[in-house]
Amino acid sequence: MATVTNPSVDELEKREEELFRTGPLSVLTTSVKSNSQVLINCRNNRKLLGRVKAFDRHCNMILENVKEMWTEIPKTGKGKKGSTPVNKDRFIPKLFIRGDSVILVLRNPK
Template sequence: MATIAKPRSEMTAEELAAKEQEEFNVGPLSILTQSVRNNTQVLINCRNNKKLLGRVKAFD
């Protein structure tokens, strides 16, 4: 069943929670979520060609 995309301001609390969970599991944040679960390293490219390599404990 296809749902019509609603603005966040019109969503119920349950719909917001479901959408947030989907974004963490499927969207661009899924890499960070997987890193937290599996304790794997992540390479982060910062400004001025600086790079950080580390393990993610938590993010928000």
């Protein structure tokens, strides 16, 4: 019978590091190392453009110099005709975002 050995803490850390370098989280890893911007599409239908300072395996992230962008349809008091969507944005210097609200992360092509 073969014995099953539990991996040591060092081996687990090496595996996780390898996954961060080669797997889907490699986009975040390269962004942290190169201090480049990423575009994050969120579940609240907003987009975040900023620099990733730290992240974990759940896609929780700490972001800096974030521009949050969204579209609002203004509510008019005189009926529902003629209301055109308005693009809005705001600047957030430091932001923590929970991973469960992240849909997509894209590298900035610049």
